[in-house]
Amino acid sequence: MKLTTLKLSLKNNFFITTPIFYVNSQPHIGHLYTAVLADAQARWKTLKNEHGSVILATGTDEHGYKIQKKAALEKTKCLDFCNKISAQFRDLFDRSNIKYTDYIRTTEERHKNAVNHFWNSLNSKGYIYKSTYSGWYSVNDECFLSNEDIEEKLDPNGNKIKVSKESGHLVEYTSESNYMFRLTEFKKKLKEYLSNNIIIPKIYQENLYNQIESLEDLSVSRESFRVFWGIPVPGDSSQIIYVWLDALVNYLTVAGYPDKNKMAQTWPADVHIIGKDILRFHAIYWPSFLMAADLPLPKKILCHGHWLMNHKKMSKSIGNVVDPFEFLKKYTQDGVRYFLLREGVPSSDCNLNIENFTKYINVELANTLGNLYQRCLPFNKDLAYPSYDEIKNELNKLDMNLLESLDGLKKSCDQHFEVFNFYLGIQEIMSALRIANTLVQEYKPWDLIKSQNESDLKKIKKMLFLVYESLRVTGILLQPVVPDLTNDLLERLNVEPSERFYTNANVNFKSNDPKSIKKKESVLFKRL
Template sequence: MRISARLLSSVVQRRPFYVTTPIFYVNAAPHIGHLYTAVVADAIQRFEKLTNPDCKIIFSTGTDEHGTKIQQAAARANQSPQDYCDAMSKEYRDLFKEFHVEYTDFVRTTEERHLRAVKHFWKELKDQDYIYKAKYSGWYSVNDEAFVPEAHTREEVTDDGKVRVSVESGNKVEWTEENNYMFRLSAFKTHLKNWLKTDGVVQPAKFHNQLQEMVADDVYLPDISVSRPASRVHWAIRVPDDEEQSIYVWLDALVNYLTVCGYPDDELMKSRGRPWPADVHVVGKDIMKFHGIYWPAFLMAARRAAPRALLVHAHWTARGAKMSKSAGNAARPRDAPPAAARALRYLLLREATLADDANYSETKLINTANSELADTLGNLASRSTGAALNPRAEFPALPDPHAAGAAQLARCRSLQPTQALMRELELLPEICHKHYTNYQFYKAVDAVIRVLHLANLFFETLKPWELKKKPECQKELDVVLHITLETLRICSIILQPIVPDIAKMVLDRLLIPENARNWNDCEVPSWNLKDAVHETKKIQSGKFVLFPRVYVDKGERKASAKTG
């Protein structure tokens, strides 16, 4: 069994594998981009469990509930900030449940355990003399909840006249002068450079290079404000021993990764296997600076290890523009056509390449669902397990190569579609293992779909519906069914991190035991095994529809029925 390099350290040290999403800001309902971050992290932790079922996983997500934007959103909703946050946080939990995001910890910044962690972390920074009080002035973006260096702003002309905006986000900035606490970020330039020298600490390489350029540029490394006057930001955690100041929302939010570990309670952290540092932080490229500069610097100042890796992903766009709550173009998962919603997780992991933006549309969702889940995978599964071709509901054994039936096996294996399918299926686990390890989910799906296309070609070439009519061809039919079902078994094990619910349906249909669905169970096809090849097994009987085709309207359904 293979063990990924990033998991090896966890195994050797008997520590959990710790993967995170950022905690999501609750100023509006979740959109496709938030779901994408969550399913990427979920796919990572599912793959780790497949490759090492005994590894303990900590997978954290949650909601960021403090700051000016939350105050404003709650006021617009005519709710108290806490009631508003409770409702919005529930939306995220419900969404993740619907799309099979199996986190182990959901943290909220309004929780008591998090408040303790943030205040303790602040004191650690203060005790190390990395926090000091000073008068601060600069351009502040309410939408980004961040001060923006003047060199990274520009003037724009709008209907309201000239305004200054952030070059990075396009959001409006306002000149702000106030007494704040400052963090000595400038003291960590060399430390950050050294951290970023580690190969693979930021993936993909495109974003690693960008972070290295930022750290080399002094514009990104001035001392930064880590508090705001409580009179301006009252919905926030107060600075210890200074009720007139609120802790900067990003410092507050980033500490959530330690909160999950049991920090600052050393006994609690020990009982959880001392999971820090995190193995993988999954973040969008718009918050890369906070996770790739501020967060490791905060940790270094507190004399704690920086994260082992950042996995940064690009954005999902709508009509070519970045999805944004403030811009009003955010596609929400709940807005997807109900019949196609089950395919949304598949589309997100199948289409995006991490390094480049991907464009979302309902048309793409429906076409992908029909072409790959309904036709390529679903149709093959229903035909090979249905009563018409498999009335005994069996996963037939391959004929003993030294007994009656060997001729049928030999004839079937001599055909080019059979040879192509068997060859590619034997290589598939190794290919997909590499893609998963490199977080290239779309390549893993590409490889699986290619094999499933070969399986459909094999099925059509061998014509099992004709073999079914001839009793003398039963052995040959068994060969066809075995190879087809073995293809479905292996492909479904591999697809579990991508579409856990759909993969489970196929594996349940084939009556594959729960303890036989791990990665090493798919590495060797049955025809390469010396044991258990000649044992016929039962599968579930009855009608089986894995994924119904999605029809835009009734007319399309009728037209399909007439031509089908």
């Protein structure tokens, strides 16, 4: 039975991936943003409960010349160096509540076996041949570039140098005996593949067509006397498999490749989440490799921009590099997640501004959300969570506007979250919570509580229903963004775990008995 047939009959999992992060340096805020985006999407898919399992894969890319060079500078073994940096990435993701299903490392035996099998598949199908290759090579990007991909610039000393147009990294002309992949055979198929709206957002897709036109066959190995830290070409230890071919196969490794039965449950990937600097590798090289191996192609590729610090590129020389570990300590796990998803716009570069960071956390999480819950406690000594039946005859037009807004909120969030525009969904959620806060101001419960008038007490009960339903619905929808905070909120509202799914994010108009909230008066989210 063919793999594609197995896939159609058995695939029920949703498979989402980050790139595996290169361990040549410590993790930065851009790495964390990618992981948070992926985690939020995985949690959203879990809330919608439409798939058998949601699989989130992340990990580290640990081969290549840059690793070899870094380890030598630190006078340590390559694997020891990889172990140290990979542990930092894992620690960052654990501290950020990234619920990955698989943390893959390219130095694992299961991955080496998958790469060897994949190489042999490409080779047996005639897509790999040996040749002497000459061209411009970027050590930093670990790839060969065509003449169209480079430009001439002056270095700080005024000397002319060649650099990559895309990354700005120095390139050098080199000639060596390599194995080549017949990339040029896939130009037409690549265009057909990309025409199916594979790239999200679409703004990143246009430049790919220009790159496809100028494609040349791709060098997929390096001479081992130059690069020894990697996976040897099967049957030829004088060559090391190209680090990007090695790295991209990680997605197949996680899916169980080459076991067809395991693959059939998970592959193809539903979405790869990547930064714009590695789009070429995922949207051109990767689908070409898969086509050559006769494997199904990824359904979507979510590409996002870079993070700037006060609209400037982060650089150690400027001194504006953000340490994500320090940010987590200062702004909390949920605070950092919230800001990245609230401020991050996948279609453009994002700006990290400390003033905005603090404002979003204090104004929206602490005040708009947290204080809405807190301010109602003094007027609810009985810890009541009124039912719709108890207050339905008291509702006015403003009340109904809020309830209708809440009832349509999950559909709006779904439209935004499905295409990774979490910031738009968050804006709509905060808008609904601001309306609820305004109603509290208008009802003035601090005055009503002094009255023994039955109509005034009914107004308080109605206000509590409106506030708690606002918090419950928005709390469910915000779970992918701030999981710990919303768990605390929903616990306080006495919402069972089985009632925290997408289908539950509606106003409860059903006739039922009154419920109660839990007695917990501590601050839901502290201001910074």
